[in-house]
Amino acid sequence: MTAQIIDGKAFAATIRDKVAGHVARLKADHDIVPGLAVVLVGEDPASQVYVRSKGKQTVEVGMQSFEHKLDVNTSEANLLALVERLNGDPAVHGILVQLPLPKHLDEDLVINAIDPAKDVDGFHISNVGLLSTGQKSMVPCTPLGCLMMLRDFHGSLSGMDAVVIGRSNIVGKPMAQLLLGDSCTVTIAHSRTRDIADVVRRADIVVAAVGRPEMVPGDWIKPGATVIDVGINRIDAPEKGEGKTRLVGDVDFASASRVAGAITPVPGGVGPMTIACLLANTVTACCRANGLDEPEGLTA
Numbered sequence: 001m002t003a004q005i006i007d008g009k010a011f012a013a014t015i016r017d018k019v020a021g022h023v024a025r026l027k028a029d030h031d032i033v034p035g036l037a038v039v040l041v042g043e044d045p046a047s048q049v050y051v052r053s054k055g056k057q058t059v060e061v062g063m064q065s066f067e068h069k070l071d072v073n074t075s076e077a078n079l080l081a082l083v084e085r086l087n088g089d090p091a092v093h094g095i096l097v098q099l100p101l102p103k104h105l106d107e108d109l110v111i112n113a114i115d116p117a118k119d120v121d122g123f124h125i126s127n128v129g130l131l132s133t134g135q136k137s138m139v140p141c142t143p144l145g146c147l148m149m150l151r152d153f154h155g156s157l158s159g160m161d162a163v164v165i166g167r168s169n170i171v172g173k174p175m176a177q178l179l180l181g182d183s184c185t186v187t188i189a190h191s192r193t194r195d196i197a198d199v200v201r202r203a204d205i206v207v208a209a210v211g212r213p214e215m216v217p218g219d220w221i222k223p224g225a226t227v228i229d230v231g232i233n234r235i236d237a238p239e240k241g242e243g244k245t246r247l248v249g250d251v252d253f254a255s256a257s258r259v260a261g262a263i264t265p266v267p268g269g270v271g272p273m274t275i276a277c278l279l280a281n282t283v284t285a286c287c288r289a290n291g292l293d294e295p296e297g298l299t300a
Protein backbone atom coordinates (compact mmCIF):
# COMPACT_ATOMS: atom_id res chain seq x y z
CA MET A 1 0.00 0.00 0.00
CA THR A 2 1.20 3.48 -0.75
CA ALA A 3 -0.13 6.36 1.28
CA GLN A 4 -2.03 9.21 -0.23
CA ILE A 5 0.03 12.41 0.12
CA ILE A 6 -1.76 15.23 1.92
CA ASP A 7 -0.57 18.32 0.08
CA GLY A 8 -0.19 21.00 2.74
CA LYS A 9 1.33 23.44 0.31
CA ALA A 10 -1.72 23.32 -1.98
CA PHE A 11 -4.16 23.38 0.96
CA ALA A 12 -2.35 26.40 2.42
CA ALA A 13 -2.83 28.21 -0.89
CA THR A 14 -6.60 27.67 -0.65
CA ILE A 15 -6.59 29.01 2.92
CA ARG A 16 -4.66 32.09 1.81
CA ASP A 17 -7.20 32.65 -1.00
CA LYS A 18 -10.03 32.56 1.55
CA VAL A 19 -8.13 34.95 3.81
CA ALA A 20 -7.48 37.30 0.89
CA GLY A 21 -11.21 37.29 0.08
CA HIS A 22 -12.12 38.27 3.65
CA VAL A 23 -9.43 40.93 3.71
CA ALA A 24 -10.80 42.44 0.49
CA ARG A 25 -14.33 42.48 1.95
CA LEU A 26 -13.16 44.10 5.20
CA LYS A 27 -11.50 46.82 3.13
CA ALA A 28 -14.44 47.34 0.75
CA ASP A 29 -17.26 47.21 3.30
CA HIS A 30 -15.62 48.66 6.42
CA ASP A 31 -12.37 50.31 5.28
CA ILE A 32 -10.48 48.05 7.71
CA VAL A 33 -7.08 46.52 6.93
CA PRO A 34 -5.96 43.70 9.25
CA GLY A 35 -2.43 44.15 10.57
CA LEU A 36 0.09 41.58 11.85
CA ALA A 37 3.14 42.57 13.90
CA VAL A 38 6.04 40.10 14.07
CA VAL A 39 8.76 40.63 16.65
CA LEU A 40 12.15 39.00 16.15
CA VAL A 41 14.85 39.20 18.80
CA GLY A 42 18.34 38.36 17.55
CA GLU A 43 19.57 37.13 14.18
CA ASP A 44 19.03 33.38 14.11
CA PRO A 45 19.19 32.64 10.36
CA ALA A 46 16.30 30.12 10.37
CA SER A 47 14.09 32.56 12.31
CA GLN A 48 14.95 35.33 9.86
CA VAL A 49 13.82 33.13 6.97
CA TYR A 50 10.48 32.35 8.66
CA VAL A 51 9.88 35.97 9.61
CA ARG A 52 10.58 37.13 6.06
CA SER A 53 8.24 34.47 4.69
CA LYS A 54 5.47 35.50 7.13
CA GLY A 55 5.87 39.17 6.18
CA LYS A 56 5.74 38.42 2.46
CA GLN A 57 2.61 36.26 2.72
CA THR A 58 0.92 38.80 4.99
CA VAL A 59 1.30 41.47 2.32
CA GLU A 60 0.27 39.05 -0.46
CA VAL A 61 -3.17 38.51 1.13
CA GLY A 62 -3.65 42.28 1.44
CA MET A 63 -2.88 42.75 5.13
CA GLN A 64 -0.42 45.12 6.74
CA SER A 65 2.83 43.66 8.03
CA PHE A 66 4.84 45.29 10.79
CA GLU A 67 8.27 43.81 11.45
CA HIS A 68 10.18 44.67 14.62
CA LYS A 69 13.76 43.48 14.93
CA LEU A 70 15.46 43.83 18.29
CA ASP A 71 19.09 43.31 19.14
CA VAL A 72 19.95 39.90 20.61
CA ASN A 73 20.98 41.65 23.84
CA THR A 74 17.79 43.67 24.18
CA SER A 75 16.46 43.92 27.74
CA GLU A 76 13.25 42.31 28.91
CA ALA A 77 11.90 45.78 29.80
CA ASN A 78 12.58 46.93 26.25
CA LEU A 79 10.77 43.94 24.73
CA LEU A 80 7.84 44.32 27.14
CA ALA A 81 7.59 48.01 26.25
CA LEU A 82 7.33 47.10 22.55
CA VAL A 83 4.62 44.51 23.30
CA GLU A 84 2.71 47.16 25.29
CA ARG A 85 2.96 49.58 22.39
CA LEU A 86 1.66 46.95 19.94
CA ASN A 87 -1.17 46.05 22.37
CA GLY A 88 -2.29 49.68 22.20
CA ASP A 89 -1.86 50.14 18.45
CA PRO A 90 -5.28 49.99 16.70
CA ALA A 91 -3.63 49.11 13.35
CA VAL A 92 -2.21 45.93 14.88
CA HIS A 93 -4.71 43.06 15.20
CA GLY A 94 -2.20 40.25 15.63
CA ILE A 95 1.10 40.05 17.50
CA LEU A 96 3.64 37.24 17.11
CA VAL A 97 6.85 37.16 19.13
CA GLN A 98 9.12 34.71 17.35
CA LEU A 99 10.28 31.85 19.60
CA PRO A 100 12.65 30.75 20.95
CA LEU A 101 13.80 33.95 22.68
CA PRO A 102 17.40 34.44 23.86
CA LYS A 103 18.03 32.80 27.23
CA HIS A 104 17.99 36.02 29.30
CA LEU A 105 14.36 36.72 28.33
CA ASP A 106 11.46 35.01 30.13
CA GLU A 107 9.27 33.58 27.35
CA ASP A 108 6.23 32.98 29.56
CA LEU A 109 6.36 36.53 30.87
CA VAL A 110 6.63 38.03 27.38
CA ILE A 111 3.90 35.84 25.85
CA ASN A 112 1.52 36.57 28.71
CA ALA A 113 2.11 40.32 28.24
CA ILE A 114 0.46 40.14 24.80
CA ASP A 115 -3.21 41.18 24.70
CA PRO A 116 -4.94 37.76 24.45
CA ALA A 117 -7.22 39.17 21.73
CA LYS A 118 -4.10 39.89 19.61
CA ASP A 119 -2.32 36.64 20.53
CA VAL A 120 -2.46 35.05 17.06
CA ASP A 121 -0.07 32.30 18.21
CA GLY A 122 -2.62 31.23 20.85
CA PHE A 123 0.13 30.84 23.46
CA HIS A 124 -1.25 33.23 26.14
CA ILE A 125 -2.44 31.36 29.24
CA SER A 126 -5.88 32.88 28.74
CA ASN A 127 -6.17 31.36 25.25
CA VAL A 128 -4.78 28.05 26.51
CA GLY A 129 -7.48 27.97 29.19
CA LEU A 130 -10.23 28.94 26.76
CA LEU A 131 -9.19 26.21 24.31
CA SER A 132 -9.01 23.55 26.99
CA THR A 133 -12.50 24.42 28.25
CA GLY A 134 -13.94 24.49 24.74
CA GLN A 135 -14.52 28.24 24.61
CA LYS A 136 -13.81 30.62 21.75
CA SER A 137 -10.07 31.41 21.70
CA MET A 138 -7.11 32.05 19.46
CA VAL A 139 -5.89 28.59 18.43
CA PRO A 140 -2.16 27.84 17.95
CA CYS A 141 -1.36 27.89 14.22
CA THR A 142 0.43 24.56 13.78
CA PRO A 143 -2.20 22.40 15.54
CA LEU A 144 -4.95 24.37 13.77
CA GLY A 145 -3.34 23.61 10.41
CA CYS A 146 -3.09 19.92 11.31
CA LEU A 147 -6.76 19.85 12.36
CA MET A 148 -7.84 21.49 9.11
CA MET A 149 -5.98 18.86 7.07
CA LEU A 150 -7.45 16.01 9.14
CA ARG A 151 -11.00 17.34 8.84
CA ASP A 152 -10.56 17.89 5.12
CA PHE A 153 -9.33 14.33 4.62
CA HIS A 154 -11.69 12.46 6.97
CA GLY A 155 -14.74 14.63 7.38
CA SER A 156 -15.70 13.71 10.94
CA LEU A 157 -12.95 12.59 13.34
CA SER A 158 -15.47 11.40 15.93
CA GLY A 159 -14.48 8.23 17.76
CA MET A 160 -11.09 7.87 16.08
CA ASP A 161 -8.02 6.85 18.09
CA ALA A 162 -5.45 9.65 17.93
CA VAL A 163 -1.92 9.53 19.29
CA VAL A 164 0.03 12.77 19.58
CA ILE A 165 3.77 12.20 19.99
CA GLY A 166 5.24 15.15 21.89
CA ARG A 167 3.92 17.21 24.78
CA SER A 168 5.03 20.76 23.99
CA ASN A 169 2.88 23.76 24.82
CA ILE A 170 3.23 24.91 21.21
CA VAL A 171 2.06 21.76 19.41
CA GLY A 172 1.49 18.57 21.43
CA LYS A 173 -0.82 19.84 24.16
CA PRO A 174 -3.03 22.12 22.01
CA MET A 175 -3.18 19.42 19.29
CA ALA A 176 -4.51 16.96 21.87
CA GLN A 177 -7.14 19.52 22.98
CA LEU A 178 -8.30 20.08 19.40
CA LEU A 179 -8.56 16.34 18.68
CA LEU A 180 -10.49 15.88 21.92
CA GLY A 181 -12.76 18.72 20.84
CA ASP A 182 -13.46 16.74 17.65
CA SER A 183 -14.31 13.68 19.78
CA CYS A 184 -11.19 11.60 19.18
CA THR A 185 -9.87 9.26 21.87
CA VAL A 186 -6.58 11.00 22.52
CA THR A 187 -3.28 9.70 23.86
CA ILE A 188 -0.23 11.91 24.34
CA ALA A 189 2.99 9.91 24.03
CA HIS A 190 6.42 11.28 24.88
CA SER A 191 10.02 10.37 25.69
CA ARG A 192 9.06 8.49 28.85
CA THR A 193 6.15 6.57 27.34
CA ARG A 194 6.53 2.81 27.79
CA ASP A 195 6.18 0.62 24.68
CA ILE A 196 5.69 3.68 22.51
CA ALA A 197 5.66 1.58 19.33
CA ASP A 198 2.61 -0.34 20.60
CA VAL A 199 0.89 2.86 21.70
CA VAL A 200 1.38 4.47 18.29
CA ARG A 201 0.29 1.26 16.52
CA ARG A 202 -3.20 1.64 18.00
CA ALA A 203 -3.73 5.01 16.35
CA ASP A 204 -5.99 5.85 13.42
CA ILE A 205 -4.38 9.31 13.53
CA VAL A 206 -0.71 9.90 14.40
CA VAL A 207 0.58 13.44 14.93
CA ALA A 208 4.36 13.48 15.36
CA ALA A 209 5.72 16.63 17.03
CA VAL A 210 8.94 15.85 18.86
CA GLY A 211 11.68 17.49 16.82
CA ARG A 212 13.75 14.34 16.33
CA PRO A 213 14.61 13.52 12.73
CA GLU A 214 12.82 10.44 11.36
CA MET A 215 12.22 8.93 14.80
CA VAL A 216 8.88 7.31 13.87
CA PRO A 217 9.47 4.27 11.63
CA GLY A 218 6.86 2.70 9.38
CA ASP A 219 6.48 -0.35 11.62
CA TRP A 220 4.97 1.86 14.35
CA ILE A 221 2.14 2.82 11.99
CA LYS A 222 -1.15 0.91 11.82
CA PRO A 223 -1.88 0.02 8.19
CA GLY A 224 -4.15 2.68 6.70
CA ALA A 225 -3.58 5.25 9.48
CA THR A 226 -3.29 8.97 8.79
CA VAL A 227 0.12 10.42 9.68
CA ILE A 228 0.66 14.15 10.28
CA ASP A 229 4.35 15.01 10.48
CA VAL A 230 4.98 18.28 12.33
CA GLY A 231 8.76 17.92 12.51
CA ILE A 232 11.00 20.20 10.49
CA ASN A 233 14.58 18.98 11.00
CA ARG A 234 17.55 20.05 8.94
CA ILE A 235 20.04 17.20 8.58
CA ASP A 236 23.29 16.70 6.66
CA ALA A 237 22.85 15.40 3.14
CA PRO A 238 26.30 14.36 1.93
CA GLU A 239 24.62 12.58 -1.00
CA LYS A 240 23.72 16.06 -2.34
CA GLY A 241 27.32 17.21 -2.04
CA GLU A 242 29.69 18.34 0.64
CA GLY A 243 28.16 20.62 3.30
CA LYS A 244 24.63 20.22 1.87
CA THR A 245 21.57 19.72 4.07
CA ARG A 246 17.96 18.65 3.61
CA LEU A 247 14.72 18.88 5.60
CA VAL A 248 13.16 15.78 7.13
CA GLY A 249 10.24 15.30 9.46
CA ASP A 250 9.88 13.37 12.72
CA VAL A 251 8.54 10.44 10.66
CA ASP A 252 10.61 8.18 8.43
CA PHE A 253 8.67 9.05 5.30
CA ALA A 254 9.98 6.21 3.12
CA SER A 255 8.87 3.40 5.43
CA ALA A 256 5.77 5.12 6.85
CA SER A 257 4.33 5.97 3.44
CA ARG A 258 4.33 2.27 2.57
CA VAL A 259 2.03 1.51 5.53
CA ALA A 260 -0.05 4.64 6.16
CA GLY A 261 -3.30 5.47 4.37
CA ALA A 262 -2.33 9.14 4.16
CA ILE A 263 0.70 11.17 5.17
CA THR A 264 1.94 14.76 5.11
CA PRO A 265 5.34 15.36 3.49
CA VAL A 266 8.20 17.51 4.83
CA PRO A 267 8.65 20.05 3.38
CA GLY A 268 5.27 20.93 1.89
CA GLY A 269 3.01 19.58 4.64
CA VAL A 270 2.39 21.16 8.02
CA GLY A 271 4.87 24.07 7.59
CA PRO A 272 2.96 26.00 4.92
CA MET A 273 -0.32 25.37 6.79
CA THR A 274 1.18 26.97 9.92
CA ILE A 275 1.79 30.27 8.15
CA ALA A 276 -1.61 30.14 6.40
CA CYS A 277 -3.27 29.67 9.81
CA LEU A 278 -1.33 32.62 11.20
CA LEU A 279 -2.90 34.78 8.48
CA ALA A 280 -6.30 33.22 9.20
CA ASN A 281 -5.95 33.97 12.92
CA THR A 282 -5.06 37.57 12.15
CA VAL A 283 -8.26 38.07 10.11
CA THR A 284 -10.25 36.36 12.85
CA ALA A 285 -8.70 38.64 15.50
CA CYS A 286 -9.42 41.69 13.35
CA CYS A 287 -13.08 40.74 12.89
CA ARG A 288 -13.53 40.09 16.63
CA ALA A 289 -11.83 43.40 17.50
CA ASN A 290 -14.31 45.21 15.27
CA GLY A 291 -17.41 43.29 16.37
CA LEU A 292 -17.85 41.80 12.89
CA ASP A 293 -18.84 38.26 11.91
CA GLU A 294 -15.71 36.19 11.74
CA PRO A 295 -14.82 34.14 8.67
CA GLU A 296 -16.21 30.61 8.55
CA GLY A 297 -13.91 27.65 8.05
CA LEU A 298 -10.80 29.48 9.23
CA THR A 299 -11.12 28.70 12.94
CA ALA A 300 -11.48 25.56 15.01
Ligand SMILES: Nc1nc(=O)c2c([nH]1)NC[C@@H]1CN(c3ccc(C(=O)N[C@@H](CCC(=O)O)C(=O)O)cc3)C=[N+]21
Pocket residue numbers: 050096097098099100121141232247266267268269270271272273274275
Ligand atom coordinates in the same frame (compact mmCIF):
# COMPACT_ATOMS: atom_id res chain seq x y z
N1 LIG B 1 5.94 32.56 17.97
C1 LIG B 1 6.24 31.66 17.05
N2 LIG B 1 5.26 31.16 16.25
C2 LIG B 1 5.55 30.26 15.28
O1 LIG B 1 4.65 29.79 14.55
C3 LIG B 1 6.92 29.86 15.09
C4 LIG B 1 7.89 30.41 15.96
N3 LIG B 1 7.51 31.29 16.91
N4 LIG B 1 9.17 30.06 15.87
C5 LIG B 1 9.63 29.18 14.80
C6 LIG B 1 8.56 28.20 14.39
C7 LIG B 1 8.82 27.52 13.06
N5 LIG B 1 7.70 27.87 12.22
C8 LIG B 1 7.58 27.47 10.89
C9 LIG B 1 6.59 27.90 10.05
C10 LIG B 1 6.54 27.51 8.73
C11 LIG B 1 7.49 26.67 8.20
C12 LIG B 1 7.44 26.29 6.77
O2 LIG B 1 6.68 26.83 6.00
N6 LIG B 1 8.28 25.32 6.32
C13 LIG B 1 8.37 24.89 4.95
C14 LIG B 1 9.80 24.75 4.49
C15 LIG B 1 10.68 25.89 4.85
C16 LIG B 1 12.12 25.65 4.43
O3 LIG B 1 12.35 25.21 3.29
O4 LIG B 1 13.02 25.92 5.26
C17 LIG B 1 7.75 23.52 4.79
O5 LIG B 1 7.65 22.77 5.76
O6 LIG B 1 7.39 23.17 3.66
C18 LIG B 1 8.48 26.22 9.03
C19 LIG B 1 8.52 26.61 10.35
C20 LIG B 1 6.89 28.72 12.89
N7 LIG B 1 7.32 28.94 14.14
